[in-house]
Amino acid sequence: MVGSYRFSFGPWNIHEGADPFGPTVRPSVAFAQKLKLYKQLGFDGVQFHDDDAVPELENLSPAEITKKASDVKKMLDGEGLVAEFVAPRLWESPKGIDGAYTANDPQCRRWAVERSKRMIDICNALGTRLVVLWLAREGTYIRESKNPLDSHKYLVEALNAMLQYDAQIEIAIEPKPNEPMDHAYIPTVGHALAIGHQTVDPKRVGGLIETAHALLAGLDPSDEMAFALSAGKLWSVHLNDQNGLKFDQDKSFGAANLRGAYNQVRVLELAKYYETGRFVGLDVKAMRSQKAEVAHKHLVTSRAVFLRLVEKVRSFPEGVAKQCITDRDYEALELAVLEHLMGD
Ligand code: 3MF
Ligand code: MG
Numbered sequence: 001m002v003g004s005y006r007f008s009f010g011p012w013n014i015h016e017g018a019d020p021f022g023p024t025v026r027p028s029v030a031f032a033q034k035l036k037l038y039k040q041l042g043f044d045g046v047q048f049h050d051d052d053a054v055p056e057l058e059n060l061s062p063a064e065i066t067k068k069a070s071d072v073k074k075m076l077d078g079e080g081l082v083a084e085f086v087a088p089r090l091w092e093s094p095k096g097i098d099g100a101y102t103a104n105d106p107q108c109r110r111w112a113v114e115r116s117k118r119m120i121d122i123c124n125a126l127g128t129r130l131v132v133l134w135l136a137r138e139g140t141y142i143r144e145s146k147n148p149l150d151s152h153k154y155l156v157e158a159l160n161a162m163l164q165y166d167a168q169i170e171i172a173i174e175p176k177p178n179e180p181m182d183h184a185y186i187p188t189v190g191h192a193l194a195i196g197h198q199t200v201d202p203k204r205v206g207g208l209i210e211t212a213h214a215l216l217a218g219l220d221p222s223d224e225m226a227f228a229l230s231a232g233k234l235w236s237v238h239l240n241d242q243n244g245l246k247f248d249q250d251k252s253f254g255a256a257n258l259r260g261a262y263n264q265v266r267v268l269e270l271a272k273y274y275e276t277g278r279f280v281g282l283d284v285k286a287m288r289s290q291k292a293e294v295a296h297k298h299l300v301t302s303r304a305v306f307l308r309l310v311e312k313v314r315s316f317p318e319g320v321a322k323q324c325i326t327d328r329d330y331e332a333l334e335l336a337v338l339e340h341l342m343g344d
Contacts, residue, residue, distance in 0.1 A: 005310070007303055008045030008084040008236075008279040009038075011052050014296055017288045026292040035079050041299055045084035045279045046076060050119040053086065053126060057118060058093065065118050069125030076126070083126035084279045085172065085236065088112075088119040091136035091180070099137045101158035102151040102185065109154060113161045120166045130235060131162065132208055134174040139181030151185055152195065159199045170204045171196075172235040176213040179248050187217050189228050196233075206231075210238035210283055211264065212248050222263035229271040238283035239264065239302060250285040253302035254309065262341060265309040280306060316340055 016024035100112030196205025254261035
């Protein structure tokens with residue numbers, strides 16, 4: 001039923017509103033306070049960066065990191081929440097300026113792998129096996145700055161180091177074609193699964209599809225999801241929306257293209273994604289113009305639109321679609337879909 005989808009978001013989705021052109025416009029909300037909002041807003045899962053769970057982890061020993069992450073697990077238990085995944089936030093450190101796993105400096109590459117191992121320790125302390133890798137700065141501003149053959153080799157080595165460090169973890173690569181880099185390596189889920197096949201354990205490498213990232217690559221997010229689903233590799237999603245080819249907007253799900261959102265939900269329904277136990281994750285930004293007291297509503301909007309679209313998918317007159325397909329009258333199907341989305 002509709003309720004069988006489980007939803008998640010990351011604490012960074014409630015934020016202070018800074019953008020590249022101006023400072024923060026809302027006060028910070030403490031992590032404990034954010035956790036209180038999850039259930040209230042209809043969410044059961046928390047997405048983490050390593051340093052969302054353990055701030056300043058670079059200054060702590062592995063034992064201290066595990067201890068602090070265990071304290072966060074207790075907070076989650078107290079709220080009836082679970083950790084969906086942990087992602088290493090490698091792109092904010094000065095050591096990751098030139099990329100992390102693909103940095104030209106071997107010391108930086110070693111740092112990235114060591115930090116990723118600590119991130120896996122945090123996964124274990126939080127009780128999740130899912131790692132998400134958004135390969136933020138693994139790419140170039142100018143092509144000549146890296147040897148791309150070496151870069152892909154380094155990515156496989158880094159994936160192998162993680163898979164070998166812990167035999168239980170599963171890695172979902174979150175592809176994105178650009179931003180912050182001019183061009184990023186692994187821009188689509190096809191690339192993600194293909195590089196997974198070069199690792200020591202391809203079974204444990206899958207994908208997370210973010211709507212906006214697929215659109216920035218000029219692709220249809222629902223087809224990216226379908227490609228991963230057909231291989232049993234869609235391990236999470238970052239639903240949001242994107243109004244054309246510009247900076248990564250992370251708008252509320254369905255806000256720019258309702259039909260595109262409908263088709264993403266349709267694909268998840270066709271694959272019975274709700275039976276996998278995987279989360280419907282959001283990665284949405286509050287508008288900068290949103291007042292502090294209402295700067296969580298993008299989460300509510302996205303979840304409500306998703307659930308409404310589940311109803312729309314389930315109530316679509318399949319008989320009409322079948323007839324249109326038999327008649328090869330796709331214009332009639334076009335109208336049937338649009339009328340269904342517009343309602344009576
Ligand atoms: C960037 C993103 C990231 C990732 C996050 C978790 C900050 O465009 O989408 O959000 O989703 O780092 O992997
Ligand atoms: Mg994302």
